[in-house]
Every structure is written in structure tokens, then in C-alpha cells.
Amino acid sequence: MPLTIVACVKQVPDSWAEKRLLDIDSTLDRESADPVLNELDEYAIEEALRIREAQGEDGSEVVVLCMGPERATDTIRKALSMGADRAIHVVDDQLHGSDAVATSAALTRALGTTQWDLAVFGSESTDARMSVVPAMVAERLALPQLTFAQKVEVDTAGRSATVHRQTDDGYDIVSAALPVVISVVEKINEPRYPSFKNIMAAKKKPLETLDVAALGLDPAEVGLAGAWSAVEAFEQRPPRQGGVKITDEGDGATKIADYLVGQKML
Amino acid sequence: MSEILVLVEHDGGAAKKVSHELLTLASRHGEPGAVVVGPGADDAGLAADLARFGAARIYTAPDAALVSAIVAPKVAVLAQLMAERSPAAVLIASTAEGKEIAGRLAVRTGSGVITDAVDIDAGLTAVQSVFGGSTVVRSRVTTGTPIVTVRPNATAQQESAGAGEVVAVSVELAATDTAAAVVEHVVQAKGGRPELAEAAIVVSGGRGVGSAEGFDLVERLADALGGAVGASRAATDAGFYPHQYQVGQTGKTVSPQLYIALGISGAIQHRAGMQTSKTIVAVNKDAEAPIFDLADFGVVGDLFAIAPQLTEQVESRKG
Numbered sequence A: 001m002p003l004t005i006v007a008c009v010k011q012v013p014d015s016w017a018e019k020r021l022l023d024i025d026s027t028l029d030r031e032s033a034d035p036v037l038n039e040l041d042e043y044a045i046e047e048a049l050r051i052r053e054a055q056g057e058d059g060s061e062v063v064v065l066c067m068g069p070e071r072a073t074d075t076i077r078k079a080l081s082m083g084a085d086r087a088i089h090v091v092d093d094q095l096h097g098s099d100a101v102a103t104s105a106a107l108t109r110a111l112g113t114t115q116w117d118l119a120v121f122g123s124e125s126t127d128a129r130m131s132v133v134p135a136m137v138a139e140r141l142a143l144p145q146l147t148f149a150q151k152v153e154v155d156t157a158g159r160s161a162t163v164h165r166q167t168d169d170g171y172d173i174v175s176a177a178l179p180v181v182i183s184v185v186e187k188i189n190e191p192r193y194p195s196f197k198n199i200m201a202a203k204k205k206p207l208e209t210l211d212v213a214a215l216g217l218d219p220a221e222v223g224l225a226g227a228w229s230a231v232e233a234f235e236q237r238p239p240r241q242g243g244v245k246i247t248d249e250g251d252g253a254t255k256i257a258d259y260l261v262g263q264k265m266l
Numbered sequence B: 001m002s003e004i005l006v007l008v009e010h011d012g013g014a015a016k017k018v019s020h021e022l023l024t025l026a027s028r029h030g031e032p033g034a035v036v037v038g039p040g041a042d043d044a045g046l047a048a049d050l051a052r053f054g055a056a057r058i059y060t061a062p063d064a065a066l067v068s069a070i071v072a073p074k075v076a077v078l079a080q081l082m083a084e085r086s087p088a089a090v091l092i093a094s095t096a097e098g099k100e101i102a103g104r105l106a107v108r109t110g111s112g113v114i115t116d117a118v119d120i121d122a123g124l125t126a127v128q129s130v131f132g133g134s135t136v137v138r139s140r141v142t143t144g145t146p147i148v149t150v151r152p153n154a155t156a157q158q159e160s161a162g163a164g165e166v167v168a169v170s171v172e173l174a175a176t177d178t179a180a181a182v183v184e185h186v187v188q189a190k191g192g193r194p195e196l197a198e199a200a201i202v203v204s205g206g207r208g209v210g211s212a213e214g215f216d217l218v219e220r221l222a223d224a225l226g227g228a229v230g231a232s233r234a235a236t237d238a239g240f241y242p243h244q245y246q247v248g249q250t251g252k253t254v255s256p257q258l259y260i261a262l263g264i265s266g267a268i269q270h271r272a273g274m275q276t277s278k279t280i281v282a283v284n285k286d287a288e289a290p291i292f293d294l295a296d297f298g299v300v301g302d303l304f305a306i307a308p309q310l311t312e313q314v315e316s317r318k319g
Ligand SMILES: Cc1cc2nc3c(=O)[nH]c(=O)nc-3n(C[C@H](O)[C@H](O)[C@H](O)COP(=O)(O)OP(=O)(O)OC[C@H]3O[C@@H](n4cnc5c(N)ncnc54)[C@H](O)[C@@H]3O)c2cc1C
Pocket: A015, A039, A040, A126, B205, B206, B207, B208, B209, B231, B232, B233, B234, B235, B246, B247, B248, B249, B250, B251, B252, B262, B263, B264, B265, B266, B267, B268, B269, B270, B273, B283, B284, B285, B286, B289, B301, B302, B303, B304
């Protein structure tokens, strides 16, 4: 039976840029850094593609799901150019400032618009850094979560999936019946580069857009106003200053040890 | 005084340091109720330990079924206690699983969630340190019961005797709560060192360490100092050291008293995980490496010469 695998991807400010919050509404200043496909979601797309490819030519498909502003279409095209088949873009100004709870509500509704077997997420968005959206989506759908996977195996005939879930001291082998919500860690695979052919093909792949009304969401539930937590204040800290820098002339270790003694750390 | 629930992390008999820290925070803002889930939860020594750090009540749910699946069973325990006890807040350790528990619990109970807090202020305002420590944010949950995950090592643990009344809890799990079944627990960690996120001293190696064998130098220095070993992503990607020791944006966030970086350039994503360390020492042969911009004490030099000498110095000065 063909599988439908949804890869959830987010557009984020480049993680190489220094980030800051906006004074006006304490949301992330997204203009100050180049918007890119969340690096950690590339692993989700790659894994989704590998699962599809393991099915052979049976009509299995990879669907990209992205919630984000208009310009997130760049991110969606990038995901499509890696080889995904079609995309759903959740886009609506009313979604600006949505917290993780609201994001999970919107993604859950969007997932409800198509039949699917596996929803694959990244391990975290590099801007929000919460690592909670996949678990929240699983909760809303009352589906098993196979999260922080460093390995995914799908048993198509048995309609189940097994992952190696990264833990502090190794990994847990966790198994569940499809459909499942998966998140993958960066060690799982090596994301492919889009080929020229796929970059051209991506421009013609189907891209459906959904707004808050189409999702059947109450606008009061999403966006800044619908958030269940609020920033009260924030302050910029002066950047950490470097201290002493010496060049080793055979006495580097002694000087470090002296310093540690001075700091009462030795 | 209103109750603040703390989800305890334990290994079947001993609580992790972070749980003492959460109880310390809870004592400051209410009456701590420790929630202990899984085999060993009813251990008397564990209860005494939790009481010593202020637990007024200790809710024990030792049923093994509660750890036979990931995340959701613990959510069920906490959701039930939230319904019964109407706590003022729920505190959970900001670990990978802790954050997932918090997220699901928030959705299940209609509550807002804040992750990665480094402190909790009056009025249950959560303090977060974001963008690698460059911005301090104060936020509050505005809907439902505040669910806050707190980073290990951000609070100094403090003893304050609590009544420690033990309350046995039994929870009916829904089929969906046990759907993600744990088939096997595979342990790969190297034992005998303090846990990375909780360690007072962390010695990390980067690409400059060059090989898995090279990490012997890092381990020896860590052991001389009684510290934990960390690694940059370049080092874990190259297979020099296991991934669970990665420090940085997609690894652990550490905040030790002393962080020693050996052969690490100090990329922004690495800094995000160690910038709040109290004292930073760096050894790098490139004088321009960005790690020196934040090192309190930097040595431009070869780690293969300096690390072994430093290990010797530490051992001899310790006497
Ligand atoms: C989304 C995303 C998430 C990321 N998350 C993380 C993360 O969690 N953690 C992380 O660390 N990185 C992370 N990175 C990667 C990060 O950008 C850097 O690539 C990485 O930190 C580099 O590791 P490094 O400093 O060990 O290697 P390099 O940058 O290659 O630096 C090696 C250093 O070793 C020095 N050196 C070499 N030989 C010696 C010697 N003999 N003696 C002394 N010094 C020597 C060199 O001068 C150099 O400065 C992430 C990147 C992205 C895009």
C-alpha cells in the first residue's frame, strides 16, 4: 500500500546570524537575518524521501507542510526541490506571533486536510528552540509520538514504525502502529542537495495554501492575541567579553593552572 | 500556600540534582509537591531525600506501565494531579523528554508552557536566557496553569525540610498513552563521570582533537578535574565522540562553573550551549578563533601539548 509521508518544515532566520527581539511586540526580528529552511528540518525531508524511496514506485508520496508568512514559499520550494511531491502552505497574517500551542493547533488542522501515514518533524526549530511542536501535534491527534529518532524503520506490511529514540545514555527502541508522529535528530542522515532537474521541477509541483478560515480555526485561538503565554519584558545583555589571551611558550598549562587556582577552582 | 508540582527525575532510588533544584525553586514560590513516576518511585530513601529539599507531599506512582511508553504516561499522571490538586504551577526539568512532557501536558490541560527557564521570579514569571545569553526574557503563562521547564544547573539547590507526606497515586492510562511502546533501552554511555548538563566542570573537545583516540586527552583532563566530557558538533559528526555529549544549539546546554574548550572554534551554535558558563578557558592554535572573544582565559597553542601538561598540573596541585 502506498504511503503518504508529511514533512513539516519551518522557515527560520539563519542560525548563523545574531538574533534579537522586536521592541514593538517582543517577537523575533525576522527581517534582520536571511530566512532559510530550518536546517534541522532538512533531516526530516531527507528521512521522508528515504521512506518513500524504500517503498519503490508504488505511488507513495512526500507532502511538505509549512506554516509561515508569504515568503516562506522559498522554503517550501527548497523542500520540493529536494524531491518532495507536493506542498501545503498554511499562510495568514492572523497567524503572526503564534506560540507553540497555536502552531500545533494549526498544523494539526492542516494535517487533517489530507490522508497520511507518517508525519515527520525536525527535532527543533532553530529560532523557537522549544522541541515541543511534534509532541503537541501527537497529543492533539491522540497518536503515538516516535520523537528524537536517530533511526527510523517502517514496516509497511505490518503498518508500524520503529525508531531509535536518542536518550542521555544511549537510545530507546520505540515502536507504534501507523499513523505516527516522528521527529528526527541531525545524526539520522545526510540531507541531499537539490539537483538542477529537481530545482526546475519544483517550480511546477502542486502547492496548496490554507488560511485560518480554511483550517476552521477561531482567529482568537492563534497569533499573538491567542498565545497562552506572553513576554512581559526583555533586555539585551552586553555581550560576554573575552579576558586574558596568552600565547603558549611551553608554560601555557602552568598559566591555566595558576589562573584556576586564582579563581579558587583548583 | 498554594502547591507547586515538580516532576522528579530519578533512577529508581536517587533523585537527579536538577530535581533538587526544581524543589528549591518551588519552595520559594509555594509548597512543593514532588511527583515521582516509575519503578523505585516509592523508595523510602528517595522520599527522605525529596523531603530534605522541601517536598511537602510526595506523589508516588511506581507502576512499571508508566515507563513502558515514552512521554504520554507521565503526562497522564501530571494531568490527573493537576485536576485533583489545582496547583499554582508545574515545574519540569528542561531536558528533551521534559520539554515534550510539558508540551503535551499544556495541550491536554489547556495551559500555557514556557521552556528553558533559568529562574522563576515573583508572580511565577519565568526568566529565560535566549540567543546564546545575549537577551534575557521575562514571560508569564496567561492561560491555565503555568507549566515551566527549568534548565539544569541554573538554580543553586538548597535544603529546606518539608513534611514529605507520601501519597500513593494510581492512574488509568488510555490506550493512546501507551501507544509509543519502549521495546528496549540501550545504554551506550560511558559511566563514572558526572552528567554533562549537571556537571560543575565540563571539558569539551572539538574538531581540533582530531580523532576518537585524541579524546583520551580530553577525558584525562576531565577526570583529573572531576568534570564531565563534552564535544562540539564537528567532533560528534566525525564520530570522535558519542552524540549525547554534544554541547550547543542541538546538543546539551551546559552552565558549569568552569568550561574548558579544546580545539573548538566557537561557532555561534556551539556558543549557544555554553555561553552562560561561569568561567570559560579555551585552548586553540588559531589566535583568531571566535572562542577567544568569550574566553576568560585563552591560550593560543597546541592542545596536544597543553592538555596533557594541564592534566599533570591539576593532579600535582590537587596533592
Ligand atoms: C542548525 C545547526 C545546529 C548546530 N548545532 C551545533 C551544536 O549543537 N553544537 C556545536 O558544537 N555545533 C553546532 N553546529 C555546528 C557549528 O556551526 C560548527 O560547525 C561547529 O561547532 C564546529 O565545531 P568545532 O569548533 O569543533 O570545529 P571547527 O570549527 O573546525 O574548529 C576546530 C578548531 O580547532 C582548532 N585546532 C585544530 N587543531 C588544533 C590543535 N592541535 N590545538 C589547538 N587547536 C586546534 C582550530 O584552530 C579550529 O579553531 C550547528 C550548526 C547548525 C547549522
